[in-house]
Amino acid sequence: MLYTGGVPAASQLERTKTRRHSGLVRAAHWLTFVAFVALLVTGGEIVISHPRFYWGEVGNVNTKPLFVIPIPSSRDTVPTGYGYVMPDQNGWSRYLHFEAAWVAVLTGLVYGIYGVVSGHFRKNLLPERRDWSWRAYGDRMVQYLRRKPPGGTEETSYNVLQRTAYAVVIFVLFPLVIWTGLAMSPAFTAAFPWTAALLGGRQSARTIHLIDSALLLLFLLVHVTMVAVSGFRSRMRAMITGYGRDSTCDSREGR
């Protein structure tokens, strides 16, 4: 019904389904998405109870902050300059934060093993050998800025900028946000004191945890924007069903 008369055979071939994401990648993607949204919301709530950030081992209202987020606090002991105190949401936020963290960590563990064993990391996420140059990055950047449509290969594979962004999120930002989270735990650091010491102390870990989360949020916003720009329905279909199709199908489907 979609392919009515007049469509050349060649483009019919192009429009056959192409496998984009394996079942494990899709499951991991959506589990991580749900966990990350929960972590972001609850993390924000916890920050509100003390929106001051420090460097080193200790920090409190009697010490000089590294920076202060200019928002009201949910504690009247924090001098914020605002005349009111927000409602305390830390109880359930902390429960949900750690439960969601377990979902993210266990998903990441399974995904990490799969990524290595199946070659998913090597094939799809690490920049290809021929792109190991500033020039490759520059060229791709120019292509984005000129808003040139992506070539056919990008329907089935990631370009060097995408690979780099995904690799940084998966191999740097996520591991670091887990590490800095654990480095704030008095019990975990009893067993592994170096996890806090290497970062410069508990308050440094907390500050890095915040900055890392902000970078992950930035990634989420850019990621969703790019998905929307490049064909929201086809990209969503690929991440839900596993199959992608020629993006021109998107405009035809509505008819």
Added chain:
Amino acid sequence: MNKISRRKLIYGGVAAAAGVGGLAVADRMAKRYGLIPPDGRGVYGPGETMTYACQRLLTVHMLAREFPRSMISKNPFANEISPPTDEFKRLQAGGFRDWRLVVDGTVAHPLVLSLADLKTLPVRSQITEVACEEGWSYIAEWIGTPLSGVLREAGVLPETRYIVYYAFEKGLWGSIDIADARDEHTLLTMGMNDGDLPVPFGGPLRLRLPRQLGYKSLKFVTHITATDDIKKFGKGLGSVDPEYGYAWYAGI
């Protein structure tokens, strides 16, 4: 295609069966070894149980981080306390000579101890960090007598699984498992930074528990009860904190 699908189906089925079986075994093991926290039920139960079980196994023989004397905070933050009652003021005026710590429950010899009695027990000190669940922290030296010594004096019975502790203020109470109670850092604290423990920091007697966040280190402790059944206390959630939405276990 069919062949692959069938193989996938078998793999999927085996994986799902292993997963369900694994969960069932994990649940039984957790129950058997006391790795489910008193508030480990409801929607947050799985997360709480995972955190508590993992940290209990990891830390059972590990002490909280200690710091050099040079890192003691010059200007520690005491946090808010409820305004002292007349009864508290009366005790304070008497230099807390009439402050009593009751030790009862599953013990061979229940005790009533004054601060002077506690000071005859072995004195320990530790330079550890108080970390609040809100995010702030400070380091101080804490001086007192290990809770484990007091429990030994009272002859704590082998079936004891939790130590419940109450504050001077009615309705404020918490509990820790026997592993945390036996941690040599768990102190009945009477001194701070070479002086008496100031009232804003929980003086005259605070239970310091540096492997957990600040809210587990209850100020103004008056009563300790050993028990084999934590469900009998309050709403059965292990402390008053879960009744306000806060986790019983605060190692993270």
